[in-house]
Amino acid sequence: MILLNFEKFDGISLDDIYKSVYEIDWSEWIKEEQSFAIRPLRVGKHNFTSVDVGKVAGQAVIDAYKNAKNIGLKVNLDNPDVIIRVDVILNELIIGIDTTGDEGLHKRGYRAYNHPAHLNxxxxxxxxxxxxxxxxxxxxxxxxxxxxxxxxxxxxxxxxPPGKFRDDFAFIKLFGRDILEGIKxxxxxxxxxxxxxxxxxxxxxxxxxxxxxxxxxxxxxxxxxxxxxxxxxxxxxxxxxxxxxxxxxxxxxxxxxxxxxxxxxxxxxxxxxxxxxxxxxxxxxxxxxxxxxxxxxxxxxxxxxxxxxxxxxxxxxxxxxx
CATH class of the missing domain: 3.40.50.150 (Vaccinia Virus protein VP39)
Known part of the structure; x- marks a missing residue:
């Protein structure tokens, strides 16, 4: 993940999340024609849910992009071009661009056969x-x-390489396929x-x-x-x-x-x-x-x-x- 912001709060609120997400220049990371989705995570006791985090953060991205480029970004929750991770861990807020994708790195892409209890x-x-x-x-x-x-x-x-058999990494949409082929x-x-x-x-x-x-x-x-x-x-x-x-x-x-x-x-x-x-x-x-x-x-x-x-x-x- 590319870390874009990390902050600590005495008592984090939805307003804090909105402001922190809004202050990021999303035009550096999301092209005008691309879609995005927020993948929120909340750990600890708060007076809001992870769904609330996703809604507030998503609105902040849309508002910030609209203000910067006068363009309304597309949201695609199922197959986004850019995945934004917004994690609220106790009183810490972590905002980043996911370079892996919704399928974790433990998904190698080589399995022809799945044991009913195969190891990660x-x-x-x-x-x-x-x-x-x-x-x-x-x-x-x-x-x-x-x-x-x-x-x-x-x-x-x-x-x-453990990722040799995969071709679906999120960073391909961010930086292009050439970087992957160059590494290979x-x-x-x-x-x-x-x-x-x-x-x-x-x-x-x-x-x-x-x-x-x-x-x-x-x-x-x-x-x-x-x-x-x-x-x-x-x-x-x-x-x-x-x-x-x-x-x-x-x-x-x-x-x-x-x-x-x-x-x-x-x-x-x-x-x-x-x-x-x-x-x-x-x-x-x-x-x-x-x-x-x-x-x-x-x-x-x-x-x-x-x-x-x-x-x-x-x-x-x-x-x-x-």
Whole structure:
């Protein structure tokens, strides 16, 4: 986002929002023939709603543009040329131009198959970086679903831009397509062969993961295997360097008892193939169950991070064998 204004108030009002938005020279950012929309956000206690913020800010943009150029701007809430973000966070007001668009950066554009509980691609990428996985190390996702973690890992190591497969960024309408093509032309990808393994219990998810990997061009470096995360000793891997996974949280597999059994059996099975120094990164909303399973199976909890994911409070655990 291009930040246009940031202010703090003792007690922010709708008048403050109108004045702050009105003072910006919108003719620098919106062409006469273009449409715009306000995307408001309000966090905290106020005597107005986010809808009120959107209405007041939108009117301020229209009035300011009319005053500057004597032209009435078009509003298009569904498919605007320019998206303006107006965020009221407690007593702070943040006004900016959205350069991404309504589809967040986690929307990569490569999915041919959607797992019913696939991991947010941005979070998957962050987990890979958190794991400190090296190019020559073996990375295992024992509950890989549609392959998001493995695909993001391959993209990182092969220097494939996460936005390569999208063509709908808002900044294209702002600055033109040439800037995007210019950036793409400067990126040098590679064809490293990596040691990536994904285990998945259901054949249809494996087939979907392969399609996703093929879309990205990394299917040649990911080994997808139909198997059980609680019987990892049967997959043929004798050792791994890094484990990253997003296990089921219980919503679709039958409740907490099944989650408890899965987590305990998985961590027990992992000990049969993992190096003593293997780094294990797990994201789950069932943090108490995971924590108990780690203790029961003699894993050391090195770090914990809180992550809000899809409306759920999740925890990212970094474990090591004791």
């Amino acid at each position: 691609a941005s979070i998957a990428s962050a987990l890979v970086k958190l794991s400190n996985w090296k190019d020559d190390g073996i990375l295992l996702d024992p509950m890989c679903g549609s392959g998001t973690i493995l695909i993001e890992g391959a993209m990182i190591k092969r220097n494939i 032309s400067q990126i040098v990808e590679n064809e490293k062969i990596l040691k990536l393994y994904g285990i998945e219990k259901f054949k249809k998810h494996i087939e979907g993961a392969v399609k996703n990997a093929e879309n990205v061009g990394v299917a040649d470096t990911i080994n997808f295997i139909e198997g059980d995360a609680t019987e990892l000793e049967k997959i043929g891997l004798k050792e791994v360097d890094v484990v990253i996974t997003n296990p089921p949280y219980g919503i679709r597999i039958g409740g907490k008892r099944m989650v408890r059994n899965l987590y305990n059996n998985f961590l027990n099975s992992l000990k049969k193939i993992a190096y003593n120094q293997s780094r294990i990164v797990i994201i789950t909303a069932e943090d108490k169950i995971l924590r108990n399973a780690a203790i029961n199976n003699n894993y050391k909890i090195k770090e914990e991070f809180k992550v809000m994911y899809g409306g759920l409070d999740t925890i990212v655990f970094v474990l090591e064998n004791e």
